[in-house]
Amino acid sequence: MRLVKRHQYILDKLKNENYVLVAGIAKELNVSEVTIRKDFNLLEKKGLLFRNHGGATLVNPYVVDKPLSHKQHLNKSEKHLISMKATNFIEDNDVIILGSGTTVLNMVEHFPKDKNITVITSSLLIASTLCQYEKVNVIQIGGDVRKSSQSTVGPVAQELMQEISANKLFLGIDGLDLDFGISTSNNAEAYLNKLMIKNVSKTYILADHSKFGKKGLSHICPLKDIDFIITNKNLNEETKTTMEKYGIQVILA
Structure with missing residues (x-):
């Protein structure tokens, strides 16, 4: 396939899938990965x-901190499905930690009311809502309140987290990049995460497909530290396969 046609194929694929991998495009076009990397370089210069790392996207991969009120309106249907799946x-008698992201906040709408659960959370909104559930024991992480996320961070929050343990963590993120790993856009939030x-014991990342190929300001952890990623069905097959190579179980909602 000639260069112009390859470039058009790549751009059309990106419009449909938001994120593509070098290996996947090379296989589809029956050319070397070196050729596709050169194509990506030329298209980026334009x-x-x-x-x-390993791919390309149509959107700027760097994300900035946005208030909770703004994030709640982004990809609402996808977040709804992901939170339901999460x-x-x-399970009964679980001790879980809930992060402060909007997708995790949506979990509260579908929370099991018949199970005895202990929930540890930095989110003021999650804690106040779960207080309505008779069988749920809520531990609010104290500390400095981030008004943009309505959650706590800082030394007091960090001290508590160092003294407790749980069997499951459900965490929302701002970015997931193959090279940079899992990230968020606030330093204090990242350290608490x-x-x-x-x-x-087990970490569940809740992220819709728009978070893949993105980088927040602050690194949380490498992909190898994640056990599960719950995302929506828009995730392309190449990305899913790559995640699984890191030992992550990818769950589609």
Whole structure:
């Protein structure tokens, strides 16, 4: 296939899937991965895509901190499906940590009311809502309140997280990049998330397909530290296969 046709194929694929991998495109076009990397370089120089480790995207991979009120309106239907799927993994007598992301917040709508569960959370909204559930024991993480996320961070929050453990963590993120790993756009939030991951048996990342190929300001952990990713069915097959190579179980909602 000639260069112009390859470039058009790549751009058309990106419009449909948001994110493509070098290996996947090379296989589909029956050319070498070196050729596709050169194509990506040329297209990036023209401002037609953004390269990242092993792939490319049409959108700027760097994300900035946005208030909760804004995030709640992004990809609402996808978040709804992901949060519903996530609650299927909550079992009787679980001790779980819930992060402060909007997708995790949506889990509360589908929370099991018939199970005895202990929930540890930095989210003020999650804690106040779960207080309505008779069988749910709520532990609110104290600390400095981030008004944009209505959650707690800082030394007090970090001290508590270092002293407790749980069997499951459900965490929302701002970015998932093959090279940079899992990230968020706030330093204090990222450090608290690191401690959460360190002190749980299983980590569930809740992320719609728009988070893949993105980078937040602050690194949380490498992909190898994640056990499960719950995402929507828009995730392309190449990305799913790559996640599974890292030992992650990908669950589609």
